[in-house]
Amino acid sequence: MKQYYYILLFLLPTLLCAQDQKQALKTAGVTPSKHTTKTTPKPLQKVIHWGQTLEGNTVVKSKLEKQYNTAGKLLRILKNEVVTTSFVYEKDRYIKTVKATPNDLVTYYYTNEKGLVTEEKTYLKKGENLHDWVLQEWIINSYNEEGLIGKRYKKSTRPELYKIVYLYSYKTGLIMDIVVYHQHPLANGKKKTEVCLNDKHTESYAYNEEGKLLHEKQAGLQQTKEYTYTSEGKLWYITVRNTSQIIKHIYKNGKLVTSKFYALENPMDYTKLKEEGLQKVVNYQYFY
Numbered sequence: 001m002k003q004y005y006y007i008l009l010f011l012l013p014t015l016l017c018a019q020d021q022k023q024a025l026k027t028a029g030v031t032p033s034k035h036t037t038k039t040t041p042k043p044l045q046k047v048i049h050w051g052q053t054l055e056g057n058t059v060v061k062s063k064l065e066k067q068y069n070t071a072g073k074l075l076r077i078l079k080n081e082v083v084t085t086s087f088v089y090e091k092d093r094y095i096k097t098v099k100a101t102p103n104d105l106v107t108y109y110y111t112n113e114k115g116l117v118t119e120e121k122t123y124l125k126k127g128e129n130l131h132d133w134v135l136q137e138w139i140i141n142s143y144n145e146e147g148l149i150g151k152r153y154k155k156s157t158r159p160e161l162y163k164i165v166y167l168y169s170y171k172t173g174l175i176m177d178i179v180v181y182h183q184h185p186l187a188n189g190k191k192k193t194e195v196c197l198n199d200k201h202t203e204s205y206a207y208n209e210e211g212k213l214l215h216e217k218q219a220g221l222q223q224t225k226e227y228t229y230t231s232e233g234k235l236w237y238i239t240v241r242n243t244s245q246i247i248k249h250i251y252k253n254g255k256l257v258t259s260k261f262y263a264l265e266n267p268m269d270y271t272k273l274k275e276e277g278l279q280k281v282v283n284y285q286y287f288y
Contacts, residue, residue, distance in 0.1 A: 042288035044068050053280040054273055097125075105136070116148075117141055146173050172211060178203035180220065245279070258283050 049064040065078040069089075077085040088095045098105040103124050110119040118141050123133035138154040151164040160182045167177040179202050206215040210233065216225040223242040230236045234254060240247040246262040261280035273281055 043070055043072055045287045047287070048285045049282050050285065051280065051282045052273060054278075059273065106133070116143055118143075147175070172207070174205070174207055174211060176205055255286065256284050 046065055046067045049062075049066075051062040051064065053060050053062065063080055065081075067075045067078070069075050073089060073094075074087055076083050076087065084099050086097050088097075093108055093110045096107045096109070098107075103126050105122060106125050107120060107122040109117045110121075112118050120137070120139040120141070121135065122137040123130075124136050126132045126134060135155055137156050139156075140152045140154060141148060142150040142152070146168045147166070149166050149168075153161050153163060162181045162183045165179045165181070166175055167179065168174065169176050202219045204217045204219075205213060208214050212229060212233070213227050215227070218224070221242060223240065226239045226241075228236045228239070235251045237251060238249040240249070243264075245264055248260045248262070249256055250258040250260070259282040260275070260278060262277040263279045273279070
């Protein structure tokens with residue numbers, strides 16, 4: 001019986017409108033195939049941080065913009081339309097330049113075949129010639145199958161800093177602690193050969209049964225971070241607490257949308273930002 005319907009459809013005028021074609025197919029008992037095309041997500045082009053900060057009795061507005069290349073790598077950071085940080089990517093390294101007065105800071109990040117940073121060198125740029133630059137910091141990174149396991153400082157802006165060790169759970173592979181080691185100078189100014197552990201510079205982490213990060217403690221900064229998730233398991237907000245303020249980072253659909261900074265002490269009228277104790281607010285706008 002369907003053969004007669006197909007013949008009927010073939011004899012219909014070729015200029016039959018799309019709606020009539022659909023109705024004719026339905027009459028013939030033929031269901032048109034649905035072709036779904038996968039849309040490739042557009043790459044992130046830039047993110048703008050729109051800030052409002054209470055300074056005295058005045059609300060000061062600010063704009064910070066992060067621009068990305070087509071590969072999703074950060075290219076430059078602009079503050080109030082002025083470039084403050086720029087990045088250049090090469091095969092086995094990338095270079096970050098931070099504009100500063102009187103001299104820029106230039107950091108070389110050397111990467112391995114997996115793209116992991118194995119070495120970091122930061123220079124104070126005192127001229128166009130590399131020989132005139134002053135090495136400020138030199139860090140060697142070590143990895144295993146779990147991830148980053150240590151940072152060793154061959155030179156540091158903090159002379160006592162020796163190394164940082166990252167400790168993972170042997171059951172889950174999740175990072176559990178970060179421990180900072182120091183070297184303390186002898187009376188004659190020479191370094192001790194042994195490493196001294198300073199418990200005040202230790203970070204620890206706690207997770208739920210699904211392996212999602214719940215709590216982070218940074219003893220050196222006297223700071224904690226608490227992670228809250230929606231019923232669907234998506235990150236909702238991060239609450240940061242330290243000795244001077246509380247910061248709340250709010251997320252929606254996996255993106256950071258707002259950051260709010262609350263002062264623990266209240267010497268000024270923070271209600272100018274329309275919320276009790278609110279000292280600063282930043283809203284994030286994404287462009288694709």
